[in-house]
Amino acid sequence: MLNQNDNNSVSSITGIVLIFVILIGYSLYTQPSEEELRSAQEQRDSIAVVESEIEQRARQESSQERNTASSLSPAGESTVETNLVNQGADSARLVDLQNQYGSFASSSSGEEKLYVMENERMRVTVSSLGGRVSAVELKGFRTYDSLPLYLFKGDSSLFSLNFFADNKSISTKDLYFTTNGASFIVEGNSSNTLSMRLYAGEDKYIEFQYTLAGNSNEVGFNINFHNMQNTIAANANYLTMDWSAYVPKQEKSLKNERINSTIYYRFMDDEVDYLSETSDESEALATKIKWVAFKQQFFTTYLSAVSNFEKPTYVETFTDEESNAYVKRFAANFTIPYNHMSSESFPMEFYFGPNNYNVLKEHGQDFEKVIPLGWGIFGWVNKGLIIPIFDFLGKYIDSYGIIILLMTIFIKIILFPLMYKSYQSTAKMRVLKPEIDEIGEKYPKQEDNMKKQQAVMAMYKKTGVNPLGGCLPMVVQMPILIAMYRFFPSSIELRQKAFLWADDLSAYDSIYDFPNDFSIPFYGDHISLFTLLMTGATLLSVKMNSEMTGGSQMQMPQMKMMMYIMPIMFLGFFNDFASALSYYYFIATMITFGQQWAMRKFVDEDAIRAKINEHQKKPAPKKSSFQKRLEKMAKDRGYKG
Numbered sequence: 001m002l003n004q005n006d007n008n009s010v011s012s013i014t015g016i017v018l019i020f021v022i023l024i025g026y027s028l029y030t031q032p033s034e035e036e037l038r039s040a041q042e043q044r045d046s047i048a049v050v051e052s053e054i055e056q057r058a059r060q061e062s063s064q065e066r067n068t069a070s071s072l073s074p075a076g077e078s079t080v081e082t083n084l085v086n087q088g089a090d091s092a093r094l095v096d097l098q099n100q101y102g103s104f105a106s107s108s109s110g111e112e113k114l115y116v117m118e119n120e121r122m123r124v125t126v127s128s129l130g131g132r133v134s135a136v137e138l139k140g141f142r143t144y145d146s147l148p149l150y151l152f153k154g155d156s157s158l159f160s161l162n163f164f165a166d167n168k169s170i171s172t173k174d175l176y177f178t179t180n181g182a183s184f185i186v187e188g189n190s191s192n193t194l195s196m197r198l199y200a201g202e203d204k205y206i207e208f209q210y211t212l213a214g215n216s217n218e219v220g221f222n223i224n225f226h227n228m229q230n231t232i233a234a235n236a237n238y239l240t241m242d243w244s245a246y247v248p249k250q251e252k253s254l255k256n257e258r259i260n261s262t263i264y265y266r267f268m269d270d271e272v273d274y275l276s277e278t279s280d281e282s283e284a285l286a287t288k289i290k291w292v293a294f295k296q297q298f299f300t301t302y303l304s305a306v307s308n309f310e311k312p313t314y315v316e317t318f319t320d321e322e323s324n325a326y327v328k329r330f331a332a333n334f335t336i337p338y339n340h341m342s343s344e345s346f347p348m349e350f351y352f353g354p355n356n357y358n359v360l361k362e363h364g365q366d367f368e369k370v371i372p373l374g375w376g377i378f379g380w381v382n383k384g385l386i387i388p389i390f391d392f393l394g395k396y397i398d399s400y401g402i403i404i405l406l407m408t409i410f411i412k413i414i415l416f417p418l419m420y421k422s423y424q425s426t427a428k429m430r431v432l433k434p435e436i437d438e439i440g441e442k443y444p445k446q447e448d449n450m451k452k453q454q455a456v457m458a459m460y461k462k463t464g465v466n467p468l469g470g471c472l473p474m475v476v477q478m479p480i481l482i483a484m485y486r487f488f489p490s491s492i493e494l495r496q497k498a499f500l501w502a503d504d505l506s507a508y509d510s511i512y513d514f515p516n517d518f519s520i521p522f523y524g525d526h527i528s529l530f531t532l533l534m535t536g537a538t539l540l541s542v543k544m545n546s547e548m549t550g551g552s553q554m555q556m557p558q559m560k561m562m563m564y565i566m567p568i569m570f571l572g573f574f575n576d577f578a579s580a581l582s583y584y585y586f587i588a589t590m591i592t593f594g595q596q597w598a599m600r601k602f603v604d605e606d607a608i609r610a611k612i613n614e615h616q617k618k619p620a621p622k623k624s625s626f627q628k629r630l631e632k633m634a635k636d637r638g639y640k641g
Helices: 004-030 034-071 079-107 254-259 357-362 377-394 400-431 433-442 446-463 469-490 529-548 557-574 579-602 605-616 625-640
Strands: 114-118 122-127 133-142 148-152 157-165 168-171 191-199 205-213 218-226 238-248 262-267 272-274 281-285 289-295 299-318 326-337 343-354
Touching: 079 157, 079 168, 079 191, 114 191, 114 205, 122 205, 122 343, 133 157, 133 299, 133 343, 148 238, 148 299, 238 289, 238 299, 254 326, 262 299, 262 326, 289 326, 357 377, 377 400, 377 469, 400 469, 400 579, 469 579, 529 557, 529 579, 557 579
Parallel strands: none
Antiparallel strands: 114 122, 122 133, 133 148, 157 168, 157 238, 191 205, 205 218, 218 343, 238 326, 262 272, 262 289, 281 299, 289 299, 299 326, 299 343
């Protein structure tokens, strides 16, 4: 017969095997088809051919220029001869541009111009080079260094539509768009549109159309095709879009920003997924996608299709560990349909703004899931309890430190009945400790452990004591503790909110920074006072619990030591974490400590002993058939052992 450890081992091995089977099956299911691989290879081969032709023409042009320069006389050259040479060079350049860009040759040169769309919430800059959004500044927010907050700007971002036309590989990022519009400011209910056109001949163009309304973080974005059906390759039923950005550092802790920044995406079947936050990752999404979001710790840029993006979509994150200016590089490659009609459009929408749960939820399409509130019950606790309390108190109280304090007190009041029952169970265990010690003396040998456990359980049953009664409050509190662990680092409401010595509750607090870039391994380069207070309160609570349960005699020395080591280990982990979380754990632990101290003063253990004695006088309840089978199995195991 397998014992419990054997069962655990078998379960563990079975679980590991199942995980590998699932991973292998998933990789086989999501790998690109042969048709997709051939299409990608053909595109790469075409690009390589174009690049080779461009390089060859550049060498020929350089050689022609050298030959022309050597044939000219350095002195006495006439103006007519000079003009002829220049005209020849210009003609050669036009021919070269025609060979490289085909119908888009006239758009391959120009001067970059910037146009600004502005409302009460943000300032969006659009560049004529590529017709792309080149910068986004959010009003009402500042970086930790009190600078204007940009989600991205300048050459740190890229947006390009890619396709084949006239047997040429065309990327809109290299071409100049034109517009009849101008910069504008909108407010309230008004809106305006900026249209950027990329011409491929008379009355033939691709249009990037941006629409901004007042008091909004959304920008409508349409790609319109006008009379392009004979210019874009006839076999091109899909076009691709490249979108990438280096997101700049905005917060106090670059480390925390990186572990809270990644790419999220939503499948057409409503499932939301994301790439790893702690390591670089890339993935080919083999199903249709509704939206992709470049999610930072407190801000998000997403691009959503009114219909959907076709498959495949590629997403990638990259971290330059040596860079202190950028958090990560995000990149996505989309596929959009093209039907070769004289006039067609692919409508989309950008969002540039804060990760506010309620705001994102109002947008629909599960955008609020970019905020990592935890899975399962932990997310339910945040959505159903923590966020509503937090928002309600925020309407009346300005100090978020006071809000956290009041929220903690409220939660502790709700849990107090469970705490009281837990304490009563602990008190009963403490009253029975002499009897438990006697049983231990009766069965001192290791081989008598089974008999000792049976005797202890029989005594619990006779006295009416539930040894697991003290575990219920911990089981109930654990989802709340973990939910808070997810909530505080993601709550934009806490960003740059000061309390006591902490200048930003969403980042670590520091009462001392070590000089000369000195850092203690597994601890950090600063001292967080809230973390020290949390650790001290936890150690005090462990000591009281040990005294209340008689743990100094009942627990194994290794277990007792571990109870004290764990808070010390968490000291290094929480030292660089959000100070609001350490502050919450500190006051929650102190309130629990106060409740236990008060209950110990007012709970009459003599009355508990009298009640236990009275229960012992009652006839023993009949054993159920299930209990009889368990006892028989225990006896058989003890006998065979």
